[in-house]
Amino acid sequence: MTDATATRAVFGDLGQADELVFYVLALLAVIVFLAGSGLRLRTYLRGRREPGPSRLAGLPGRLARAGVAIASGRAVGRGDRFAGIAHLAVVWGFVVLFMGTVILTVDADVVGVLAPGARILSGPFYVGYSLVLDVLGLALAGGLVAIGWGRLRDRQPALGTRTADTAVWILPVWLLALAIGGFVVEAARIAADGYPSFENASPVGWLIARAMGAAGVTASDAARLHWWLWWAHALAALGFVAYLPWSRAVHLVTAGVNLALRSPDAGRRLTGVGTAAPLPDDGHMGLRDFSDLTWKHLLDFDACTRCGRCHAACPATATGSPLSPRDLVLDLRRPAEGGLIAGGVISAEALWSCTSCLACVEACPVGVEHVPTIVEMRRSLVDRGAVDPGLGTAFHNLARHGNSFGRPARTRASWTAGLKTPIRDARREAVDWLWFVGDFASYDERAKHATQLVARVFQTAGLDFGILYDGERSAGNDIRRAGEEGLFETLAEHNVKELAGARFRRIVTTDPHTLNTLRFEYPDHGAAHEVRHYSQLLSELFRDGRLQTRRPSGRIVTYHDPCFLARYSDVIEAPREVLAAVGATLVEMPRNRTATFCCGAGGGRIWMDDVGVRQRPADLRMREALALAGPTGAAGAAGPTEFVTACPKDLAMFTAAASWAGAGASSRLAVRDLVELVAEAIELPGLAEARA
Ligand code: SF4
Numbered sequence: 001m002t003d004a005t006a007t008r009a010v011f012g013d014l015g016q017a018d019e020l021v022f023y024v025l026a027l028l029a030v031i032v033f034l035a036g037s038g039l040r041l042r043t044y045l046r047g048r049r050e051p052g053p054s055r056l057a058g059l060p061g062r063l064a065r066a067g068v069a070i071a072s073g074r075a076v077g078r079g080d081r082f083a084g085i086a087h088l089a090v091v092w093g094f095v096v097l098f099m100g101t102v103i104l105t106v107d108a109d110v111v112g113v114l115a116p117g118a119r120i121l122s123g124p125f126y127v128g129y130s131l132v133l134d135v136l137g138l139a140l141a142g143g144l145v146a147i148g149w150g151r152l153r154d155r156q157p158a159l160g161t162r163t164a165d166t167a168v169w170i171l172p173v174w175l176l177a178l179a180i181g182g183f184v185v186e187a188a189r190i191a192a193d194g195y196p197s198f199e200n201a202s203p204v205g206w207l208i209a210r211a212m213g214a215a216g217v218t219a220s221d222a223a224r225l226h227w228w229l230w231w232a233h234a235l236a237a238l239g240f241v242a243y244l245p246w247s248r249a250v251h252l253v254t255a256g257v258n259l260a261l262r263s264p265d266a267g268r269r270l271t272g273v274g275t276a277a278p279l280p281d282d283g284h285m286g287l288r289d290f291s292d293l294t295w296k297h298l299l300d301f302d303a304c305t306r307c308g309r310c311h312a313a314c315p316a317t318a319t320g321s322p323l324s325p326r327d328l329v330l331d332l333r334r335p336a337e338g339g340l341i342a343g344g345v346i347s348a349e350a351l352w353s354c355t356s357c358l359a360c361v362e363a364c365p366v367g368v369e370h371v372p373t374i375v376e377m378r379r380s381l382v383d384r385g386a387v388d389p390g391l392g393t394a395f396h397n398l399a400r401h402g403n404s405f406g407r408p409a410r411t412r413a414s415w416t417a418g419l420k421t422p423i424r425d426a427r428r429e430a431v432d433w434l435w436f437v438g439d440f441a442s443y444d445e446r447a448k449h450a451t452q453l454v455a456r457v458f459q460t461a462g463l464d465f466g467i468l469y470d471g472e473r474s475a476g477n478d479i480r481r482a483g484e485e486g487l488f489e490t491l492a493e494h495n496v497k498e499l500a501g502a503r504f505r506r507i508v509t510t511d512p513h514t515l516n517t518l519r520f521e522y523p524d525h526g527a528a529h530e531v532r533h534y535s536q537l538l539s540e541l542f543r544d545g546r547l548q549t550r551r552p553s554g555r556i557v558t559y560h561d562p563c564f565l566a567r568y569s570d571v572i573e574a575p576r577e578v579l580a581a582v583g584a585t586l587v588e589m590p591r592n593r594t595a596t597f598c599c600g601a602g603g604g605r606i607w608m609d610d611v612g613v614r615q616r617p618a619d620l621r622m623r624e625a626l627a628l629a630g631p632t633g634a635a636g637a638a639g640p641t642e643f644v645t646a647c648p649k650d651l652a653m654f655t656a657a658a659s660w661a662g663a664g665a666s667s668r669l670a671v672r673d674l675v676e677l678v679a680e681a682i683e684l685p686g687l688a689e690a691r692a
């Protein structure tokens, strides 16, 4: 039975003077909080206007989605369940204790004043309230301890000093002190009140009170102790409120706002130079100075919690390059009016190390958008002529020939020469599928073999398709991410014109980089089409029975998800469906799907040399796969014997990595394009001769 008289005094044994002092201090804390928040807001409002679509469109939906992501622990739990559960406990504990304090305040200062003698916190409601607050207080304390333990245990060495900086401990330690302090204050009150039986609905406070009693603390001792503890707790709580907007702890608020305002297309769909916001007076491009930062950049930097997930996921960091996405964000936090950021605060070497793999954006629990920021800084470097020499050659080749190989544009379709059945020219006759082949698939020697197989497999399936022949140019995805916006626009303009002159219903491409740009960026340039990756089309052809497996592969394979396929375009299952259709057994690498590890080719890195890089991303990835393959590979190992991918650049990068990896790596693990397994499974005629 619940005691109908159950209740407690709000200020307990505190006198009217205490109450008055408390409210004055509370008012001061709120004023300091508002002043700090106002200054923060003013800093954001001083940031430049952001180009592109407004982030405020659909704000209620954005807020609701961010709220659900935070309240469910999904935002933090992605890729780290332990951290997700710990944060969930902290978020719910914090929110419920805050709501409990609000109820207490209303009870004392609204109900108590308007209707003296009436109480909200009485009877069964008080008992339930006590229980809920104690349990959630325990969750808050447990969550904070778990976060601290996680940081201390295994994260520090991998994340370097900036995540382990002592400043990052201020917030959790302060919150933990508040949570524990709340229990001790409660215990002193229970002991001072003589242990009323209904108070055992506050199990933690009750146990501590009983322990006090067992230690010889009398009711009058407890009442005196309560006064001191109550004030210590109140000052710590008010101090926390005042401190919040002036400190790094501000991310408690900014992280949620940033998550709500993040763009789902961040990195996928870059905005052009001067498309919506005017260029600065001197016409410079990209992020050059602190004054070029937009309000969203500034919010991003404030939202960063230093969790280090982007740092741990970054292939550039892993290979010893000077880039860490976390450090980049932290370094940009310190605004210095007129200070150079691209090639200044952030070194050019760090900026050129980025592969645009999007792993940082994917990993970030608070929606920080590193990739567009890096590209904007690269634009500034390109604007000032500070480019890597390898990149300079690629720029020249693309400007002159429309391909990065420096080969005449008229030879683009020379890979078709060996085909018995010619491919139709979509500029001359109508086709269902326009195959946008892409640079690497057209010119790279290793990739060309796969490209020819794709053509023959499509022909075998009776697909109605054609290509643009010498009308096609590089789609420009990588050149854009390298910061050469003008060249990207020239290439896009050419291709859009060619596409407009061709007759087709939809586009298929072999190249995930091209897929991204055609899908997400060409619509801004006047070419909005349905675009698919060839793995999606192959999967459909198997499903429809237009491709049939005659000789099941029977091989054990591992599959590498290309970043631009899995992370950028969310094409994850189609290649796996194709592997299942050809009868291969898939063994996943530890980093798979959207957690894949970059080959190191994206963002123009494929054109730059690797001087100063400790080890290439492709080498690291190959080692990850070789660890599955076992020591003997094809000669009797239970692990995979083939390393399959679905990107022409990956094919080139990993073929090279397998030969560098040494110890007979290429004989233990053969690097294959997905279509090679398809061609074998459907018994494409003349395959053995072609391979020979
Ligand atoms: S895009 Fe990839 S390489 Fe670039 S900073 Fe992010 S994780 Fe690192």
Ligand code: SF4
Binding pocket: 303, 304, 305, 306, 307, 308, 309, 310, 311, 325, 326, 329, 363, 364, 365, 366, 367, 368
């Ligand atoms: S940018 Fe995001 S992922 Fe990186 S440290 Fe900050 S909060 Fe963590």
